[in-house]
Amino acid sequence: MGKLKIEDLEKIAEQTRRKMTVREGTGKAKITVHMGTCGIASGARNIMSAFLKEIEAHNVHDIIITSTGCAGLCSKEPMATVELSGQAPVKYIDLTEAKVKKIFEEHVIKGKFVPEFAYAIGSERIL
Amino acid sequence: MDKENWMKTHRIQIMVCTGTGCVSNHAFEIKEALEKEIAKHKLDAEAYIATTGCNGFCGAGPIAVVQPDGIFYQLLKVSDIPLLVEEHLLKGRPVKKLMYTMPLEKTTIPKMSEIPFFADQTLIALRNRGLIDPEVIDDYIARGGYKALAKVLTSMTPDQVLQEIKTSGLRGRGGGGFPTGVKWEACKRSQGETKYVICNADEGDPGAFMDRSIIEGDPHSVIEGMLIGAYTIGKATQGYIYVRMQYPLAIHRFEVAIKQAREYGLLGKNIFDKNFDFDIEIRRGAGAFVCGESTALMASIEGRIGEPRAKYIHTVEKGLWDCPTCLNNVETWANVPQIILRGAKWFSSIGTGDVSVDPWGGSKGTKVFSLTGKVNNTGLVEVPMGITLRDIIFKIGGGIKDGKELKAVQTGGPSGGFIPENLIDLPVDYEELTKVGSMMGSGGMLVIDDENCIVDMAKYFLSFTQDESCGKCVPCREGTKRMLDILEKITMGNGTNEDLVLLEELSAMVVESSLCALGGSAPNPVLTSLKYFRDEYETHVKDRKCPAHVCKALIKYTIQEDICISVGHGCGVCRKQCVDNAIVGEKNQAHHIDPTKCGKCGICYDVCKFDAIQVE
Numbered sequence: 001m002g003k004l005k006i007e008d009l010e011k012i013a014e015q016t017r018r019k020m021t022v023r024e025g026t027g028k029a030k031i032t033v034h035m036g037t038c039g040i041a042s043g044a045r046n047i048m049s050a051f052l053k054e055i056e057a058h059n060v061h062d063i064i065i066t067s068t069g070c071a072g073l074c075s076k077e078p079m080a081t082v083e084l085s086g087q088a089p090v091k092y093i094d095l096t097e098a099k100v101k102k103i104f105e106e107h108v109i110k111g112k113f114v115p116e117f118a119y120a121i122g123s124e125r126i127l
Numbered sequence: 128m129d130k131e132n133w134m135k136t137h138r139i140q141i142m143v144c145t146g147t148g149c150v151s152n153h154a155f156e157i158k159e160a161l162e163k164e165i166a167k168h169k170l171d172a173e174a175y176i177a178t179t180g181c182n183g184f185c186g187a188g189p190i191a192v193v194q195p196d197g198i199f200y201q202l203l204k205v206s207d208i209p210l211l212v213e214e215h216l217l218k219g220r221p222v223k224k225l226m227y228t229m230p231l232e233k234t235t236i237p238k239m240s241e242i243p244f245f246a247d248q249t250l251i252a253l254r255n256r257g258l259i260d261p262e263v264i265d266d267y268i269a270r271g272g273y274k275a276l277a278k279v280l281t282s283m284t285p286d287q288v289l290q291e292i293k294t295s296g297l298r299g300r301g302g303g304g305f306p307t308g309v310k311w312e313a314c315k316r317s318q319g320e321t322k323y324v325i326c327n328a329d330e331g332d333p334g335a336f337m338d339r340s341i342i343e344g345d346p347h348s349v350i351e352g353m354l355i356g357a358y359t360i361g362k363a364t365q366g367y368i369y370v371r372m373q374y375p376l377a378i379h380r381f382e383v384a385i386k387q388a389r390e391y392g393l394l395g396k397n398i399f400d401k402n403f404d405f406d407i408e409i410r411r412g413a414g415a416f417v418c419g420e421s422t423a424l425m426a427s428i429e430g431r432i433g434e435p436r437a438k439y440i441h442t443v444e445k446g447l448w449d450c451p452t453c454l455n456n457v458e459t460w461a462n463v464p465q466i467i468l469r470g471a472k473w474f475s476s477i478g479t480g481d482v483s484v485d486p487w488g489g490s491k492g493t494k495v496f497s498l499t500g501k502v503n504n505t506g507l508v509e510v511p512m513g514i515t516l517r518d519i520i521f522k523i524g525g526g527i528k529d530g531k532e533l534k535a536v537q538t539g540g541p542s543g544g545f546i547p548e549n550l551i552d553l554p555v556d557y558e559e560l561t562k563v564g565s566m567m568g569s570g571g572m573l574v575i576d577d578e579n580c581i582v583d584m585a586k587y588f589l590s591f592t593q594d595e596s597c598g599k600c601v602p603c604r605e606g607t608k609r610m611l612d613i614l615e616k617i618t619m620g621n622g623t624n625e626d627l628v629l630l631e632e633l634s635a636m637v638v639e640s641s642l643c644a645l646g647g648s649a650p651n652p653v654l655t656s657l658k659y660f661r662d663e664y665e666t667h668v669k670d671r672k673c674p675a676h677v678c679k680a681l682i683k684y685t686i687q688e689d690i691c692i693s694v695g696h697g698c699g700v701c702r703k704q705c706v707d708n709a710i711v712g713e714k715n716q717a718h719h720i721d722p723t724k725c726g727k728c729g730i731c732y733d734v735c736k737f738d739a740i741q742v743e
Contacts, residue, residue, distance in 0.1 A: 003392030006277045006399050009268055016269035019175070022140045023258050025195040035218045052136045052173065064195040065138035067219030 017061035027064035029108050032081040036070025042077040050097040051080070054104040063108065076119060082107050093119040137175040139216055142192040142257055146181025146343050147336070147376050148506075149188035153205070154178075157189050160205045164212035174216050180344020180380075181336075182257045183507035184244055187227065192239050192257060199239035200225045230503045230525050244504045247523045249477065249511045251493045252300075252461040255345045261380050264387040267347040273393055275464035276354050280401045283467075288359045289315065292463070294471035296482030296491030301327055301419070301456030302542065302569045303644070304557040306486035307463075310453060314443035315360045317451035322363040324356050324405075325447065325454040327424060328370035328377065331416040332540030333591055335571040337495040338457035340507050342370070342377040345461065346384035350394070350407060352460030355467060357405045360453050366407040367447070369424050371414045381409055416541075416595035420643050421446075421454050423597065434599045435643035456569065458495055478512035479556045490556040494567065500537075500574035501528045516551040520574055531576040535659070539568025541588040542648035544655030545581065564655040566648070580677035581660040582667055585652045586614040592649035603646025606637035610653060618678040622668040631657060676742045679727040683743055686710075686731075688717035690739035701731035701740065 021027050033039070033048045044067075051065050071079055076093035082103065083089040090113045092103055099117050107113045113121070143149075143158045158176060165174050182190050187201035198221045200211065207225055214220045226235045227242050236242050239257075250256070259266035267273070279288050293308030314322065326349055330338040342349060349368070357363040370378055385407055388394045396404045410428050417423045418433040425447045427433035446452025466474045475482060480489020490512040496519065499505050503525035510519055516536055520526070527533050535545045544565035546553065553559055557567050575584065593607040610633050613626050634650035641647045657664060666672050673681040691697055692715075702710040702718055709725040712718030720731070732740045 002390070004273075004399070006281065009273055009277060012265050012268045013271075016265050019137070019140065019266075020258070020269045021195070022137065023142065023177075023194045025197045027195070030195075032219070037218075040218070048138075048173070052138060056136050066196060067217070069218055069220045 014061070018055075021062050022064060025064070028062040028085055030064045030066065030083045030085075031108065032066050032068050032083070034069070034071050034077065034079040034081075035067040036074070036077075038070055038074035039077045039079065044078040046097060047078045047080060047095050047100055050100040051104065054101060054108075058104070058109060060109070073119070079119075082113070084108075084111060088121050090121050091119045092117045136172060138195075139170075139174040140194040141174060141176045141216075142179050142194060143176060144180075144182045144188060144190040144192075144257070145178040146185070146188075146340055148181060148185035149190055150376070152188045154189040156205050157191065157203050157208065160208035161191075161212065164208050165216065168212060168217050170212070170216055177260045178262075179257050179259065180255075180261045181340040181507060183248075183253065183340070183509075184242075184504065185507065186503075186505040193221075196221065197238045197240055199227055199237070199242060199245075201227050244506070244508070244523055244525065247518070248509050249493050250509050251465050251474075252341055252348070252458050252495055253344065253507070253509045254465065255348065256340075257344075259345065261344055261346055262383045264347060264384070264391060267345070271468060272347055272464075273351055275467035276351050276358075276393070277399060278467055279355055279358055280399050280403060285315070285359045285361055288355060288467065291467060291471045292359070293486065294483075295466045295474040296471075296478070296486070296489055297459065297462055297466060297474065298486075298490065298557065299456060300458035300462070300494065300569065302539065302566065304487075304490070304567055306482075307455060307459055309486050310443060310455070311356065311359055313441065314451050314453040317444045319451045320362060321365075321450045322360055323447045323450055323452040324353050324360065324363045324366040325424070325428075325452060326353055326366070326368040326460055327419065327421070327454055327456045328368055328374070329412050329419040329424060330374075330457070330569060331371070331414070331419045331595075332542075332569055332571045334497060334499045334573060335540055335569055336497050337507060337570040339374050339377050341457050341461050341495070342374070343380050346377075346380045347388065348461040348464060349381075349457055350384055350388055352455075352463035353407060354393070354398070354405055355463050356453055356455065356460070358403055360451075363453070364404045364406065366405060367410050367428055368407060369410045369412055369418070369428060371412045371418075373414045378409060378411065385409070415597070416592070417597040417643070417645050420645060423643070424454070425452065434597050435645070437642060458570070462492060479554060480558075487558075490558070490567075494555060494570060496538075496570045496572040498524050498572050498574070500572075501531060501576040501579070502526070502574040503528055510555065512556055513554045516546065516553055516555065519555070519572065520551065524574065527574065527576050531578065533574065534577050534579060535575045535581065537565075537573040537575060537584070537588075537652070538571065539566040539648075539651070540571035541592045542566060542644065542651055543568045543571070544651040545575070545584070545659060546655070547659040564651065564658060566651070578675055578677075580618075580673050580675035581656045581663050582614065582618055582673075583675075583677045585656040586611065586618060588652040589614060589649065592645060596645065596649075600640075600642035600646065602637050602640040603642065603649065606633055606641075607646065607649050609633055610637070610650065614653070617664065617667050618673075619680045620667070620671045620678075622664075624665075624668060627657065627661075627664055627668065672743075682727060683722065684720055684725060684727060684729070684732060685741050685743075686718050686720055687739050687741055690737055691717045695735070695737035695739050698736075700734050700736070704730050704734045706730060 078095045297307040298304045423433045423435040478491035495509045598604045707726045
């Protein structure tokens with residue numbers, strides 16, 4: 001890029017926003033893919049890649065994707081938890097790339113959770 | 128997929144600290160190991176490694192922060208990296224053993240934002256630390272960079288900018304605390320067709336690294352501040368950054384930043400297509416302390432010997448090449464864009480006092496300190512003005528090392544003074560620190576415990592200023608030398624009561640009659656130590672003893688025979704370790720130190736497991 005105009009500042013900020021969302025750790029939605037040994041064995045890495053592809057396809061910048069360990073439901077893997085800011089987290093089970101696409105479009109983008117793929121809403125109680 | 132698109136999909140950003148502290152602790156090897164392991168697990172498209180400037184927690188380096196989780200990893204070794212990558216980056220299980228542990232409670236704190244060292248700081252000058260790559264201008268722009276410049280060029284007159292800086296209450300962060308707005312106004316009013324803007328990056332206080340860290344972590348914030356200053360003052364198309372050769376990484380980051388800013392047209396002609404030209408050049412200093420003094424600095428830029436001149440005529444009227452010159456310190460410049468963006472009211476809501484009538488009436492905003500010495504968390508901290516020294520040392524600093532007692536805190540480096548333990552509830556404020564004989568200074572903060580001898584510390588600081596005195600004026604050149612002789616005499620056990628009186632007289636003379644602030648403030652460590660720790664001087668003089676067991680001529684090491692035999696069974700470790708061959712004794716028998724050979728290095732005291740060695 002050559003000499004900047006004032007409006008270019010906003011363009012650069014927009015292009016870099018995804019990076020900054022991750023660095024600042026604050027996003028509109030947080031997607032957690034369960035990546036325990038059981039998750040990875042049943043294909044969690046493909047699920048992770050599918051979510052990343054969706055982010056790219058929709059060109060959204062304010063979504064955080066992270067991984068966590070086994071959720072204790074090894075038979076339902078691959079799993080992911082979707083949490084929109086201010087709302088209860090939703091756990092999705094037995095994921096496939098096609099399911100990821102639908103969950104991303106419906107839940108993450110439009111804010112409507114997908115009951116047919118969901119296992120539970122809310123967090124476990126920790127005593 | 129091109130590289131640009133790749134960057135969009137990274138779900139992990141690993142922020143590897145590459146400030147000078149972490150680099151010297153092998154941060155770049157950590158980065159290489161991360162790259163290797165990430166490639167091994169095929170995480171290249173998911174994890175991005177960014178290098179950042181100093182995070183400030185230098186005592187915990189090398190540091191890496193994994194985002195978006197905000198997990199802070201410290202004291203990393205190359206051998207830790209395979210575990211970190213597999214567990215955290217791949218499987219999402221942060222690695223507890225590499226996290227920060229509270230010094231007293233021994234609890235582990237995973238998140239950077241919850242570690243007291245970070246949580247209790249307020250960041251303005253260091254707002255981008257750990258979040259941007261200092262060598263990537265787009266990162267700075269993404270965090271609102273150059274927006275303040277755009278704002279002043281499109282919607283503010285120079286007078287409005289000046290008013291904003293005056294209202295904010297910003298004062299010089301280099302030590303003097305001169306109101307920035309007042310300085311800019313004086314320079315703006317001065318007659319002259321050419322004016323200059325200078326950034327003083329000649330940070331020279333021993334143990335101080337505030338400015339270096341700002342430059343290494345966020346060089347564009349300084350450049351943007353200088354651009355706004357030049358626009359305000361008017362007729363200034365050339366700026367200089369004067370930085371010492373001892374800061375190679377800072378110079379490199381400035382060079383990269385200036386090059387990138389020129390490519391984007393943010394330095395050069397018709398910036399943002401407005402009728403505003405400005406460019407910056409770097410001038411390297413050789414590292415003489417006196418060149419941090421504004422007139423000496425300008426002499427050095429002009430190619431003359433770095434010596435100060437009397438300031439009957441201020442540099443805002445006749446500075447560099449006799450042109451009106453506006454010089455501010457790195458940290459001062461770095462504050463300017465934030466004041467413009469967030470407003471003077473926001474800035475002046477932080478801090479002490481009232482600056483609406485008297486520009487000297489309060490201390491506003493934040494101050495960066497390098498916290499060093501006998502404190503658990505050493506590093507760089509930015510705190511709101513008005514915070515107590517106690518909060519800095521005990522909350523952010525995590526208390527005194529090894530559970531020892533706080534004796535004093537030294538602020539302002541060789542130009543500042545000692546503040547005793549009973550005054551540490553004092554708020555950090557230009558006037559309050561000056562009242563007790565110390566000063567804000569550029570931001571050195573040295574924590575002293577009861578194992579430090581106050582006379583020895585005063586001697587250390589004075590030997591620094593004496594050594595760095597340029598020699599132009601007699602009071603500084605000769606006065607500090609004679610003062611140092613007296614301190615030397617006292618620590619050798621040859622001091623007299625008259626020496627203490629003479630020391631005070633000489634101090635007053637040097638303060639009064641020196642040409643510049645180097646001499647004018649050099650006696651501060653001596654004066655404050657005499658004021659608050661006179662008894663310690665008197666013990667040196669009357670009893671010929673050093674209570675902290677530091678002054679070698681006044682201490683003696685002996686072995687307590689009964690402990691040596693009954694507990695230690697004459698183990699002989701001290702004898703083997705003694706560098707002077709001063710310890711004699713057979714195994715299972717008591718050992719002795721030959722005082723004529725003993726060099727008083729204290730190694731025997733440190734190595735004896737049975738505490739049989741006594742020092743008095």
